[in-house]
Amino acid sequence: MNKRNLLIIAGLAIVVLTGFFILRRDSGSEVAAILTDVKQGQFRVEIETTGELEAKNSVKILGPHQLRNFQIWEVSIQNIISEGTVVKKGDWVATLDRSDFQTKFTAKQIELDKASSKFNQTQLDTALQLRQSRDELINLKYAVEETGIVLEQSKFEPPATIKQAEINMDKAKRAYQQAVENYKIKKNQNIEKMREVNAELRKVQSEYDGMTKVMEAFNVLAPEDGMVIYHKHWDGKPIKAGSRIQMWDPTVATLPDLTVMMSKTYVNEVDVRKVQKGQVVDVGLDAYPDKKLLGSVTSVANVGEQRPNSDAKVFEVMVEIKGTDPTLRPSMTTSNKIVASVVDQALFVPLESLHTEADSITYVIKKNGLNSIKQEVVVGETNANDAVILSGLSVSDRVYLSIPNGIGNSKIELLPELNGKRNKKKAEEPKLAAN
16 A cells, blocks of 8 residues: 555544544534423413412501691600510500600699689679679669658759759769669670680680590500401501601501411512403412412502512512411511412423524424424523423423523524514515605
């Protein structure tokens, strides 16, 4: 064998070995890439949230809301009964700080004392004035009688004396008559004065009586029988000793009706469009992991809110628990799966197997014999793990969860129906631009 033939054989050997290693490497990559079957069956779109139990109906235990009438807008809780305590109607629940109100109550006591003193003084003054007026009337009446006697006796006197006696008689009668009129006026004046001071006294007395009842309300009592559950502030934190309550919502605690329970939860603004009233909810309890409950959505908030320690907007969703369970207690943490929709006999693949290119074409890497191809797909409903495939795959197909080596630049196998629509759209774009 000559030297030329040896070189040809050596070159062929190198090519064969290089090809072998390349094929081996690609084969190893496909083996390393994870394949999964296209699944068929019931597909559930579920929204998972965390909630908190609360009673559907409850009786509020209120502090003295009348404090707004005295320009007191909030008070602090000095002491409160332990949460979860079962109380009877009229039992003590909490004691509120009286210090701000006590100052106003003391001032009202002083005002009441002044009004009472003024009433008594006015009563004494009017009684004295009317007594003096009555004595004056009696004296003037005696004066009239005396001048009458003098006039009777002067009929044998000279005419001038008789005339003087008649004048004195007229003066005495006029003085008596004027005193009678003055007495009536003075009596009416004193009656009105007594009415005025009496009205002021009754006003202050009524305010004092009302403040006395408010003072008693600082000892908060249970309005009904039940289990005490602390009221929560707007930030979701329960009140406690030292907390302040506002007078526009003076709720200290509640007495829940445990026969009908609700799970109060919040859904992210991205998912809230999928949630509707009446949807089924699978409810779990952190306290009882083995217990499974069934519920339904009863309301979805129309306006979003921002919860503490969160940048995303959320919407409040209320879920009513079906049936009665004695183990359920307010404030228990729940795990909720809201079943937004159910698709029967759907084809679906894991979300990890879906890929998108610059033209917004969604595709999967499908196993095709010994090779792999990029296959365009039409995606339907999605949940936290999987996506429904409406077109592009069959139940017998297998897809990769990641892109295998050597297929990154391959051409996508487009769906004929979608490709036709895209071509038609591209053909219409120049016409629209010209118009």
